[in-house]
Amino acid sequence: MTDYKELFEPAQIGTCKIKNKTSMAPMGPVGYADAFGGFNQRLQDYYVERAKYGVGLIFTGICSVDTNIEGLPSMGLPCPTTQPLAFIHSTYQMNERVHAYGTKIFLQLTGGLGRSALPGFVSKQIAPSEQGNRFDPNAIHREMTKEEIMNLIQKFIASAVVAKKAGFDGVEIHAVHEGYLLDQFAIEIFNHRDDEFGGSLENRLRVSTEIVKGIKKFCGPDFPVSLRYSLKSCMKALRQGGLPGEEYEEAGKDIEEGIAAAKILVDAGYDALNVDAGTYDSWYWNHPPMYFEDGCYREFGEILKKEVDVPIILAGKMEDPKMALEALGTCCDIVSYGRQLLTDAEYIEKLRTGRLDEVRPCLGCHEGCLGRIGNAPVSCAVNPACGRETIYGIVPAAKKKRVLVIGGGVAGLEAARVAAESGHEVILCEKSDALGGNLIPGGVPHFKRNDHKLIQYYKRQLELLGVDVHYQTEVTPESVSQYKPDVLVAATGSHAKTITLPGSGKPVNAEDILLEKSSCGSKVLVVGGGLVGCETALWLAQQGKEVNVVEVLPEILGGHGALPHMNEFMLRDLLKYHKIGIHTNAKVLDTNADTATIQEGDQSYELPAETIVLSVGYESNDKLYDELKDLDIPVYNVGDSSKVHNIMYSIWNAYEVARNL
Known part of the structure; x- marks a missing residue:
């Protein structure tokens, strides 16, 4: 007790x-x-x-x-x-x-x-x-x-x-x-x-x-x-x-x-x-x-x-x-x-x-x-x-296999957990010195704290299940054979997209701001009004910063219905409550050290922009999978490296693959 x-x-x-x-x-x-x-x-x-x-x-x-x-x-x-x-x-x-x-x-x-x-x-x-x-x-x-x-x-x-x-x-x-x-x-x-x-x-x-x-x-x-x-x-x-x-x-x-x-x-x-x-x-x-x-x-x-x-x-x-x-x-x-x-x-x-x-x-x-x-x-x-x-729980594997999971983001962690719980011998290789992938920056705001708790859950599960975790280990087509896998699961995740903005302003990616790899001024322009951009804007506004969000599409957050209603309604209300400027159907015409010129419809105007934060989506890191998919062993691609989506689909797709290895 x-x-x-x-x-x-x-x-x-x-x-x-x-x-x-x-x-x-x-x-x-x-x-x-x-x-x-x-x-x-x-x-x-x-x-x-x-x-x-x-x-x-x-x-x-x-x-x-x-x-x-x-x-x-x-x-x-x-x-x-x-x-x-x-x-x-x-x-x-x-x-x-x-x-x-x-x-x-x-x-x-x-x-x-x-x-x-x-x-x-x-x-x-x-x-x-x-x-x-x-x-x-x-x-x-x-x-x-x-x-x-x-x-x-x-x-x-x-x-x-x-x-x-x-x-x-x-x-x-x-x-x-x-x-x-x-x-x-x-x-x-x-x-x-x-x-x-x-x-x-x-x-x-x-x-x-x-x-x-x-x-x-x-x-x-x-x-x-x-x-x-x-x-x-x-x-x-x-x-x-x-x-x-x-x-x-x-x-x-x-x-x-x-x-x-x-x-x-x-x-x-x-x-x-x-x-x-x-x-x-x-x-x-x-x-x-x-x-x-x-x-x-x-x-x-x-x-x-x-x-x-x-x-x-x-x-x-x-x-x-x-x-x-x-x-x-x-x-x-x-x-x-x-x-x-x-x-x-x-x-x-x-x-x-x-x-x-x-x-x-x-x-x-x-x-x-x-x-x-x-x-x-x-x-x-x-x-x-x-x-x-x-009908969908984890069942013991009929034949024990040696499974190599490449990538320690949420999809790789779930694949390793499920494969190990099924009875397979699992090796997980992560090229950085930490597990969690995009959950690491994503879990920085206080309101996303449970993202980091999820990482800790996975670390404990892999420890209990005896998964062999290799940090700072980048797997290449040449090094795969040294692990002697029977099955390979690629879970190499995604990276933030970058775009070039006109003018002399120097934008930084949202994850660099979240991880404090880049400093942030008191007047911030967030380019991109998806979920990551809006949550980053909210996090910065909660610190007392003046924040504006510029989105090229007619609506932020992917439009009504892209998120579950209660999450969407509350986030929209929070953005309004914290006086975050929302500019839709808008694009950046020019930038300098302190301001940015925005065009919204037929109008153009300036917004303060001591720091410009880019949040324009993610791209799959699928190069390694493409190089390995023709090996003479089963090779699977799960999570964002297969298709950029959300945490749920990364976990669900990894679960489906791993329980059936």
Whole structure:
């Protein structure tokens, strides 16, 4: 047992005793429904894997109480009321397996999205009141009828009855949270009804209070019902979030109303509050990107802990166990882990046994989880086996081989790890004196600190797996034979592109600024408004520098949708908050020691430019692969040296190749 034994003392929700004070946060199982609305085998294995490694309580991701309410696709979400017996058959056997490890499991039930639905995701556009869609204001959601509302309440109750029969230990109602349908009823800016479901706070909460009363009536007073609850909306206006630390007038639910609502909901019968903050209008609050500080919900848990007498469950980037311990008792009764349990299903057991140096960190990128919704089920950028634990895990190699991995960036590190875990003898050669590749400069800003933690994770894994790492060793076509490989994996990465700017200014690459190989003045011009350019600009502005970004394309960050929404929205808001000038459809006409002349459309103007930082993309280092690909042994090219992409695809492609060597 580690020093964090308080986390492993029992907890209680209603009459449900939980073996420790840890829980798995609810993360949506979009795409994991079987043909009957049940849990497919992949989803069952996904939850069992987390139970196997010690989490005390699992909240499933959202399950629709009725897919017909909004016309959800049949393979969208599991649904207890589509074919109740089929749902029970799929989940009862999962719950038996979960319970074998002493873990409890609650089924999370949702009434739907309302105005927060991504365009095209639902066929029926409804809301408490007529309202423009969150993402497309021109798409109008009609007001629900009273009959539809009563049906919604009954479907929640029926779903809870099915959940109890299926062996779930409780249910969680989703949500007076995140601006989903029930939250839209609760928040005045979204609810303009003049019947018993609108007007006063009690009326706006009536759907949620009637749901819990009905569940308690039909499932019994001892069947626990948790509520996913956002204390504060963190909205400056419709479709506009408020940043942490920013002063603004709350347009949605403020803290005072949030406390009052929580008391009404607890009095109605809810046994626990699973607390966060935000709505789809401030989406980054509900799904915090790397730009948030750790423990970002603690202030909200601390407020509610003083106001209600039911357990508070709290997530919000508390992977630091010292922070989790501090939160217990003051901010929460149960610490919840979300994406950390996607990246590393063994996290709770590693924490319990003091193996924190073996924890694979979440990067806060959202690329593998929410960024994939619509195209593929939830997974994880740094854990390709997430969501396909049984069918895509690492298996022992049928024949042990000698594998040479060339390059110690993220793709090479993953290839070496997976090949070694499969049982191969692995040699990794890195031409520099450090592992990490482009993660080394990329992880310099404080908000990218987990990139460096990922490097440390890989270094520890290679050490545990006995990988033979050679630093300052450049492999050439002539030197390959000395390693006597049976298989060769090229992972030689990429390098920053350079361009020549007109004038006498002397630009430097972003990575040289990040690594402090070049000095930086107080007035900076960043040429290139992609992710690296914008994050470098933010990092410099946070140091007090005056920064402008020039981008030749019509939009920065590759345009809307190139990044997961929450990351894009928050980064754009941060750039604005730090007064970073954004100049699109623009190019540099001239430079000198202090300024640069910019052309934007038909206009030209000067910008201060004591330092000009280039961030115009990356090019593959594929020369060595081209020279080696015709060897008489298998030769693979993975990561950026194959195609410049992001961290996720470097890891995923390396994993795919290495597990099948």
